[in-house]
Amino acid sequence: MAEPASPAASSATSTGAGEARVAAAFAAAREQGRAALMPYMMGGFPDAEASRAIARAYADSGADLIELGIPFSDPLADGPVIHAAATTALEAGSGLEQALESCAEVSDRVPVVVMAYSNMILAVGGEAFASRLADAGACGVIVPDLPLGEGAEVREAIAGAGLALVPLVAQTTEPSRRLEIIRIAQGFIYAVAVIGTTGERSGDVGEALRDFVSDLRERAEVPVSVGFGISTPEQVAAFGEVADGVIVGSRLVREVQDASDTEAAVAAVSRFLSEAKEALDG
Amino acid sequence: MSQAVEERFGRYGGRFVPETLIAALDELTAAWARAREDETFQAELGRLLRDFVGRPTPLYRAERLSERVGRRVYLKREDLAHTGAHKINNAVGQALLAKRMGKTRIIAETGAGQHGVATATACALLGLECVVYMGAEDIRRQAPNVARMNLLGATVAPVEAGARTLKEAVSAAIRDWVATVEDTHYVIGSVVGPAPYPALVRDLQRVIGDEARSQALDAEGALPERVIACVGGGSNSIGTFYAFLDDPVELIGIEPGGEGIESGRHGASLSAGSTGVLHGALSAVLADEQGQILEAHSVSAGLDYPGVGPEHAHLRDTGRASYFPVNDAEALLAFRELARLEGIIPALEPSHAVAWLLAESGSESEDAAASASRPGAAGAGAQDGFDLLCLSGRGDKDLDEVIAKLAEIDG
Numbered sequence: 001m002a003e004p005a006s007p008a009a010s011s012a013t014s015t016g017a018g019e020a021r022v023a024a025a026f027a028a029a030r031e032q033g034r035a036a037l038m039p040y041m042m043g044g045f046p047d048a049e050a051s052r053a054i055a056r057a058y059a060d061s062g063a064d065l066i067e068l069g070i071p072f073s074d075p076l077a078d079g080p081v082i083h084a085a086a087t088t089a090l091e092a093g094s095g096l097e098q099a100l101e102s103c104a105e106v107s108d109r110v111p112v113v114v115m116a117y118s119n120m121i122l123a124v125g126g127e128a129f130a131s132r133l134a135d136a137g138a139c140g141v142i143v144p145d146l147p148l149g150e151g152a153e154v155r156e157a158i159a160g161a162g163l164a165l166v167p168l169v170a171q172t173t174e175p176s177r178r179l180e181i182i183r184i185a186q187g188f189i190y191a192v193a194v195i196g197t198t199g200e201r202s203g204d205v206g207e208a209l210r211d212f213v214s215d216l217r218e219r220a221e222v223p224v225s226v227g228f229g230i231s232t233p234e235q236v237a238a239f240g241e242v243a244d245g246v247i248v249g250s251r252l253v254r255e256v257q258d259a260s261d262t263e264a265a266v267a268a269v270s271r272f273l274s275e276a277k278e279a280l281d282g
Numbered sequence: 283m284s285q286a287v288e289e290r291f292g293r294y295g296g297r298f299v300p301e302t303l304i305a306a307l308d309e310l311t312a313a314w315a316r317a318r319e320d321e322t323f324q325a326e327l328g329r330l331l332r333d334f335v336g337r338p339t340p341l342y343r344a345e346r347l348s349e350r351v352g353r354r355v356y357l358k359r360e361d362l363a364h365t366g367a368h369k370i371n372n373a374v375g376q377a378l379l380a381k382r383m384g385k386t387r388i389i390a391e392t393g394a395g396q397h398g399v400a401t402a403t404a405c406a407l408l409g410l411e412c413v414v415y416m417g418a419e420d421i422r423r424q425a426p427n428v429a430r431m432n433l434l435g436a437t438v439a440p441v442e443a444g445a446r447t448l449k450e451a452v453s454a455a456i457r458d459w460v461a462t463v464e465d466t467h468y469v470i471g472s473v474v475g476p477a478p479y480p481a482l483v484r485d486l487q488r489v490i491g492d493e494a495r496s497q498a499l500d501a502e503g504a505l506p507e508r509v510i511a512c513v514g515g516g517s518n519s520i521g522t523f524y525a526f527l528d529d530p531v532e533l534i535g536i537e538p539g540g541e542g543i544e545s546g547r548h549g550a551s552l553s554a555g556s557t558g559v560l561h562g563a564l565s566a567v568l569a570d571e572q573g574q575i576l577e578a579h580s581v582s583a584g585l586d587y588p589g590v591g592p593e594h595a596h597l598r599d600t601g602r603a604s605y606f607p608v609n610d611a612e613a614l615l616a617f618r619e620l621a622r623l624e625g626i627i628p629a630l631e632p633s634h635a636v637a638w639l640l641a642e643s644g645s646e647s648e649d650a651a652a653s654a655s656r657p658g659a660a661g662a663g664a665q666d667g668f669d670l671l672c673l674s675g676r677g678d679k680d681l682d683e684v685i686a687k688l689a690e691i692d693g
């Protein structure tokens with residue numbers, strides 16, 4: 001069972017409204033004695049309407065937080081499944097606007113953290129981007145290609161809109177840099193479970209990964225969620241033992257890709273999430 | 283040179299990459315800062331550049347071309363370097379560095395195949411495993427280079443994403459590297475990508491300009507008035523420009539105009555792009571208003587890229603260098619023109635630079651005049667000045683493509 005991350009993971013350190021909602025979601029899961037279930041979806045995939053239905057299914061099936069990808073042409077941190085989903089979404093005419101419709105669809109029920117790449121933020125402008133997210137009810141942003149040291153203006157704009165900027169920490173991140181990232185983290189820390197891009201992997205929580213995550217949890221005031229490569233309810237349960245939150249991405253996106261229509265996609269993701277939730281509770 | 287390895291050029295550059303790569307980029311920066319000051323490393327690199335690559339390459343006074351354009355033109359003969367292009371300067375340097383860093387596996391991307399061949403060659407030389415990512419479309423149009431890479435013992439990994447050209451090949455290589463950073467070095471082929479690559483590749487390509495500058499002084503007792511090079515990612519151009527940055531010399535970069543800037547089908551990120559992030563660096567890119575990266579279009583696979591090195595974006599903004607587009611058709615005609623004028627079959631990439639020179643002096647063939655976009659400042663410069671043009675590679679790889687396309691133009 002997950003230990004409480006730290007008592008300070010509450011509004012005590014939260015300046016933004018988004019951050020407070022994220023903290024509350026983690027706290028609620030913790031109260032039930034389990035890690036938060038954090039499914040990822042590609043906004044606007046396979047098209048805008050189906051994507052809204054999938055967002056609703058996530059909320060209905062027990063997602064504690066939703067991670068919402070904005071389709072981008074060149075997603076460097078993503079493996080083939082999520083890259084292909086982004087390409088399909090773009091071809092279906094989905095962009096920021098359509099992806100944010102999925103955010104607005106559920107953001108009053110479940111906190112939504114948006115995942116977007118730097119170039120999309122720079123193209124729209126940091127402030128405009130952040131305010132569009134805030135308008136859609138998003139709580140935070142993850143920018144997988146904006147590591148510590150880049151994008152001062154983007155950081156300011158995101159903070160200015162009351163959104164949490166969630167940083168990623170990799171197993172390759174040097175100790176001193178880890179501390180610096182932990183120091184400025186908002187909302188939660190995204191611990192990257194694999195050395196690699198997103199995509200389904202088999203395998204257990206190894207010793208090294210366990211140490212990596214527990215070290216982060218000891219030092220951080222915000223919760224630590226783990227993601228990349230987590231693909232089965234069993235893995236969700238195992239990672240839930242060591243982290244405050246578990247993120248499932250490619251597996252769910254693949255369920256949508258493989259489904260014959262929206263109804264089948266909704267059924268498939270709902271089934272997976274129910275099983276994952278059960279595994280976490282168990 | 284005891285200055286730090288630059289991370290930024292003005293506002294451009296940086297490291298917009300997944301966190302997993304940061305440690306490897308730090309390691310590479312530190313390794314390069316040490317290696318480039320290290321006499322043993324420099325001696326070994328210098329020996330390979332001389333005995334294996336065939337440096338210095340000649341600076342050749344192109345008599346009949348000079349006559350045609352009405353001013354003296356010197357060609358820096360990178361086409362005579364081993365494997366047929368400047369790409370080998372960088373590949374040998376990085377492979378040597380990788381070996382020094384204890385990496386056992388090399389990955390690279392390639393567009394025209396020149397960088398892939400150069401990297402495969404360097405890996406054969408140094409006994410390193412080599413995987414080259416190449417867009418499926420480029421595999422088709424640069425078939426001879428694919429055969430070469432295979433022969434050299436490299437694995438060519440086809441990339442099927444997007445337009446299946448250089449941009450996707452770079453992305454595929456970066457994704458590989460994110461998963462293999464511990465034992466793998468990514469030999470990027472141009473002055474693009476996250477820091478320290480733009481500085482590292484420039485440092486390895488500056489040999490072109492360093493040689494050319496002293497060769498020009500030997501030949502003419504003076505510096506050239508203009509230095510001209512084609513710009514894909516920007517490595518042969520920055521390598522040529524760098525020695526002249528503090529000189530009163532005009533620096534001119536020629537971008538792929540594709541079917542014309544107005545057509546939207548081109549690769550001229552400096553002339554017609556916007557500021558954005560591609561492959562880890564902030565620079566000039568081709569993107570739509572939402573920030574989605576657009577496909578580039580060029581007859582030349584080596585220029586078919588929707589971004590450019592960050593140092594070029596900075597040189598453009600400061601006005602130190604100027605950049606002009608040249609269309610596919612002009613480049614194709616210049617390819618043939620140089621073959622017939624000088625007995626040199628250039629690669630399609632530097633054919634763009636030759637085309638600009640011909641057009642700018644008003645001396646292109648009639649066909650070319652009809653299809654020319656008339657780029658750049660009109661009229662040649664002072665009478666007794668001379669030009670130096672980087673002939674970055676030879677055209678064997680392009681023959682099939684060019685012959686077919688010229689047949690279309692000739693009707």
Ligand SMILES: Cc1ncc(COP(=O)(O)O)c(C=O)c1O
Pocket residue numbers: 367368369393394395396397471472473512513514515516517518519583584585629631632674675676
């Ligand atoms: C002969 C030649 N010239 C130029 C280029 C363009 O690259 P860069 O702008 O980095 O010199 C290439 C790329 O493949 C090439 O093969």
